[in-house]
Amino acid sequence: MMSLNIFSMFDGVGGFIVGLNNANKAIKKEVFNTMYSNQFEPSKKSQDAYEVGIYKFPDIKHISDDVMTIPESKFEEMKSNGVNMIVGGFPCQDYSVARSLKHEQGIAGKKGVLFWEIIRAIKTIQPKYLVLENVDRLLKSPSTQRGRDFAIMLGAFNKLGYSVEWRIINAAEYGRAQRRRRVFFFVYKNDTPWAKKIDDKYETEKLEEGTLKDVVINCKQYDEYIFNEGLFARQFPVEKEMRYDGKRPRHSSHYLGENIDYNEYILNISDNFVGTVWNTGIMRHGRYFTADTTPLIEQPITLGEIVEEAKQDFIHRYEDYNTGLKEYKNYVKKYVISDGNKLEKFKQLRGSKKILRTRPDGSEYFYSEGAMSPYDNFDLPARTMLTSESSINRSTHLLFENNKYRLLTPNETELLQDFPIDWTRYKKNEKTKEISEVSDRMRYFFMGNALVTGIVKRIGIELAKIDE
Numbered sequence: 001m002m003s004l005n006i007f008s009m010f011d012g013v014g015g016f017i018v019g020l021n022n023a024n025k026a027i028k029k030e031v032f033n034t035m036y037s038n039q040f041e042p043s044k045k046s047q048d049a050y051e052v053g054i055y056k057f058p059d060i061k062h063i064s065d066d067v068m069t070i071p072e073s074k075f076e077e078m079k080s081n082g083v084n085m086i087v088g089g090f091p092c093q094d095y096s097v098a099r100s101l102k103h104e105q106g107i108a109g110k111k112g113v114l115f116w117e118i119i120r121a122i123k124t125i126q127p128k129y130l131v132l133e134n135v136d137r138l139l140k141s142p143s144t145q146r147g148r149d150f151a152i153m154l155g156a157f158n159k160l161g162y163s164v165e166w167r168i169i170n171a172a173e174y175g176r177a178q179r180r181r182r183v184f185f186f187v188y189k190n191d192t193p194w195a196k197k198i199d200d201k202y203e204t205e206k207l208e209e210g211t212l213k214d215v216v217i218n219c220k221q222y223d224e225y226i227f228n229e230g231l232f233a234r235q236f237p238v239e240k241e242m243r244y245d246g247k248r249p250r251h252s253s254h255y256l257g258e259n260i261d262y263n264e265y266i267l268n269i270s271d272n273f274v275g276t277v278w279n280t281g282i283m284r285h286g287r288y289f290t291a292d293t294t295p296l297i298e299q300p301i302t303l304g305e306i307v308e309e310a311k312q313d314f315i316h317r318y319e320d321y322n323t324g325l326k327e328y329k330n331y332v333k334k335y336v337i338s339d340g341n342k343l344e345k346f347k348q349l350r351g352s353k354k355i356l357r358t359r360p361d362g363s364e365y366f367y368s369e370g371a372m373s374p375y376d377n378f379d380l381p382a383r384t385m386l387t388s389e390s391s392i393n394r395s396t397h398l399l400f401e402n403n404k405y406r407l408l409t410p411n412e413t414e415l416l417q418d419f420p421i422d423w424t425r426y427k428k429n430e431k432t433k434e435i436s437e438v439s440d441r442m443r444y445f446f447m448g449n450a451l452v453t454g455i456v457k458r459i460g461i462e463l464a465k466i467d468e
Helices: 015-027 048-056 072-080 112-125 136-140 148-159 193-202 204-209 223-229 231-235 262-272 303-315 321-333 340-350 410-416 440-449 453-466
Strands: 004-009 032-038 061-063 085-089 129-135 162-170 181-189 251-255 280-284 287-291 353-358 364-369 399-401 404-406 426-428 435-437
Touching (some): 004 015, 004 112, 015 085, 072 112, 085 112, 129 453, 148 280, 162 231, 181 193, 181 453, 193 204, 223 231, 223 280, 303 321, 303 399
Parallel strands (some): 004 032, 004 085, 085 129
Antiparallel strands (some): 162 181, 162 280, 280 287, 399 404
């Protein structure tokens, strides 16, 4: 097996790297080797995430430039040095829950266009594989033409000679500690042994007829792959029956269009796409097959277990348990909310509301939200963390412990994303070599932006088998 040499795009604080390194440990082989990373946070003077990467991964070649300014020569260097895999959670602000559906900009948005930087890198590097991540709403973006943006992405990969498998994964449904739904892509080149193996099984007749790109599609052609044999089906099993709307299965297929000039092909999809994209699917040779699958749910880690793990880790840094416990209690005091006004604000935010608002055109409407529980349940996995975690807002986790309300600690947020404790505590200035502590506020921001590395670990374990 060749080493899979990685370029990590939009690296954040190294979530993909952590997950794939953990896959290496699980399979006891050094399959995944990250050689390059790129991290740049627009509109921020201090590039803290980049400096965390410098501190944690001294042997990786870090690129701090805006990805749109990386020259072709750098991608050529990567290719000549053996990079054959790209990973990344590409920017998702245009699709995230922070914006309402009708205000989505999708692929045409300021950050959405950075998807084309992935395509630019692919054209030069020509990797065997990509593993990408985004918010699940991507599959329904934009609100005026559901699924169009995702179809454009599928078309772009198709024109470059790649196939795509995708799945929306809720981390808590597969044993992790956070209810975080994200769509993962497994993209592979059509000349890999894996792709050829799939052709031999699922495209036999069309291969013989030379009609792989025909518009005629059997909707069930890839069902066995989707439900049993694909990368995601193996690592994240689903029930063998898809979901239904009444008697109608949530199951469809679509032809992306005539194989013409690249730009015309993409524009044709953009202008004319009318299709359905479900939570699971595969795109091969310009056609996609998709179904709405149901996960075989695994027992999640609870918020209470995360709090206890962080507590025990802190205590055991001290030789004497009682000393450690005393220091832990002092540490947690920093995150206790003693200000009555703040607590009242949290109570209001988590309560039900019906607010009269005015649209830009002057018309009025009521904005409604249902009530949340007054604090987060220790017996359930955590809710989705956002970059605003710890600020006074409805999405921030509120813990009730020892008759006091408090916030999550930064260490607890790291555990909720399957990072080691203190992963983001330190950063290193590239020029001065000075090591300094990262503010709590930035650590919360990092984890709100991160992915659940345990999911990446499982993807890596399966990809290592595929590449054997």
